[in-house]
Amino acid sequence: MMIGPVPLLLLLPILPRPASAALLARGANGEAFGEPAGAPEEDGKVLRRSRRGWMWNHFFLLEEYTGTDYQYVGKLHSDMDKEDGSVRYVLSGEGAGTLFVIDENSGDLHATKRLDREEKAYYSLRAQAVNKRTGQPLEPETEFIIKIHDINDNEPKFTKDVYTATVAEMSDVGTFVVKVNATDADDATYGNSARLVFSILQGQPYFSVEPNTGEIRTALPNMDRETREHYQVVIQAKDMAGQMGGLSGTTTVNITLTDVNDSPPRFPHSSYHLSVPESAEIGSTVGRIKANDGDVGVNAETRYSIVDGDGREAFAIATDRETQEGVITVRKHLDYESKRLYTLKVEASNTHLDRRFLHLGPFKDTAVVKVSVLDVDESPVFGRWSYIFEVQEDKPVGSTIGVVSAWDPDVADHPIRYSIDRHTDLDRLFNISSENGSIWTLQPLDREMSKWHNISVVATESSNPQQISRVPVFIKVLDINDNAPEFAMFYETFVCENVKAGQLIQTISAVDTDEPLIGHKFVFTLSAINPNFTVLDNEGNVSMQPFYF
Structure with a gap:
């Protein structure tokens, strides 16, 4: 229910004028403002003094009037008005004739429309009483103000619909997070319509808000990012100093806990088993292991090293900076027939430490890695890198000039078969035993025709023809005096x-x-x-x- 306007009229005296004229204002509550014409009797005599005219300073009018009739503002009245219908009241200034109208006979002033203080807070108008018959002013024009009186018709509004903030995990209780700001379009100079109080609707018991400032702070000790990283906090701003009936607005604050290095790296398993073929090249990857770290970014950076074991010479480990995994690689050639199993003790440690949390360490962990060397069907191996044989040129056809030897390096030790690459012996001067690798002549040799013969002997694994090896054989023909x-x-x-x-x-x-x-x-x-x-x-x-x- 809207309460009718009650003018709080400031009356300012002006210089005395002749008793013929004084314009009085009467507020909406019917109270007349002005000085009486005479004073009480003293010693039986009536004291007479000249009548003073009064001007009003303000009318007050409540905003957002919802009635169907014009809203009554107040009454203008001149003491020249004998109420015989000879006086006409004239209104001019801001909104005169549109927003504000005056009854020219009675001086009653009304507002024709609902007014909004937030759109315009006051209006400056002028009033004058004139003689209806002659049109002459009965007194000078007087200025007055109609001030729109505020009601609580605006809810608080936050400067942002959504705030985003961060705070380090494990922060002390009361650590500042972010400050939210809200405004209220109502009149802050009048009553409590724009006096805001902040409260937290969602986000307890983790965070709190200062009622008067809107500062959000941590409210729970040792909040752990690894347990929960994101929080959504809802803050309310309520006017009327938070009293019942006040209007309110809300905003959402998304708070993320930032990481500190409070989680040591830990291997999920105490031991790992990897395998690698004996044919693996130096530098090739054997496998990857990873120590889990609940931290992120630089706080999760991990360094891996081999600290013990019989495989320190055979293998190396390095950190993959993208995945923070330990990459184990081959450091030297492996031989299944020589050693089939290696043991590595691998350590994972953080590269960036925070002194505040060293008590949560140690910030390193170890695991045992066993690496099995797998057998590979290897090519035959010759006893020499190359062979050099000598033969006299007068040797009979079929004479043995030398023997080559190869074997299967695998445990199975499959038999080897020998042959001559005929692309290196187009004249078919030589032959070889497929069983024992002995080489003999197929044709007479003439030193004067060719002193050297270079052939290639092929050794093939009998169980796998794909496994072959080659060795060069250099045959020198020795001279005899035959010319x-x-x-x-x-x-x-x-x-x-x-x-x-x-x-x-x-x-x-x-x-x-x-x-x-x-x-x-x-x-x-x-x-x-x-x-x-x-x-x-x-x-x-x-x-x-x-x-x-």
């Missing part, structure tokens, strides 16, 4: 008829394709005795032929 000397060229010698005895007429030389190619010693003789010529042997590969008479 006669030959003259270096055809000689045709001419001699003058008057040549002197003992004069050199020709030098001859010989070559031999047998070894050595340089340094042969030849003996030169005449194949037929001729008394006219003789040969001088210089014990080299050159002979001089002198002429005698």
Whole structure:
């Protein structure tokens, strides 16, 4: 139920005027404001003084009027009005004739529309009393104000519909989180319509709010992010100082606990079993293990190391920075036939520590990792990287010139079969025993045709033809003296008829394709005795032929 307006009229005296004119204001409650014309009698005499005119300062009008009739504001009245119908009241100024109307005969002032203080708080108007017949003013124009009186018609509004805030886990009780702000469009200078009180509707017992400031603080000790990370808090702002009947508004505050390093890394298992083939390359991955850490970000960064075990030389471990896993890799070549099982003691430790929570440690953990080496069907292995055999060129066909040997390195030790890669022996000069690897000649060898023969011997695992190995075999053909000397060229010698005895007429030389190619010693003789010529042997590969008479 709306209470009718009660004007709180401030009356300010003005200078005395002739008793002929004074404009009075009468509020909506019927009270007249002004000074009486005379004073009480004193000693039987009536004291007379000149009548003073009064001007009003304010009318007060409640906003949001809901009645069907015009809202009564107050009454204007001039003491020049004898109430004989000769006076007309005129209104001007803000809203005159539209928002505010005056009964020109009675001076009653009304508001024609519902007014909103939040839209406009006051209106400045002017009033004057004039003579209806002559239109002349009966007194000067006077200004007054109609102030719209506030009612509690606006609920508090928060500056944000949703707030987002963070606070570190394990914070002390009373740690500041965030401050929420709300405003109320009602008049803060009048009553409690805009006096706000904050309260928490959702989020207890974890958080609290200061009633007067809107500051949200932690209310529960040792809140653990690993247990719960996100909280939704609902804050209410209520006007009328929180009293019953006040209007309210709410906002949501999403609070996230930020991480601190309060959780040590822990392996979910005390031991792990991995396997790797013996053929694994150096640097290849054996497997991954991970120590779980409830923290996130840098607080969950973990360093892995091998601290003990017989596999420290054979394996290494490093941290995958993306997944925080320990990656175990091969450090050296593995051999199933030599060692089949390795044991590693792996340690996981945090790289960033928080001194406040060291008492929750130790911030490291260990686990045992057993690595089994798996057997792989390996290729045959030759006893040498290469073979060099020597054979004399006069050896009969079928003579053995050497033996190659290979074996299966696997535990099964399957038999090996040998063959010659015919792409390396296109002339089919050699053959090999598929059983024992002995090599013999298929054709006569001639050192003067080829001193070296390079062939490739293939060893194949009998149970798996895909497993093969190759080894180069270099065969050197040794020389025998199976070639006669030959003259270096055809000689045709001419001699003058008057040549002197003992004069050199020709030098001859010989070559031999047998070894050595340089340094042969030849003996030169005449194949037929001729008394006219003789040969001088210089014990080299050159002979001089002198002429005698």
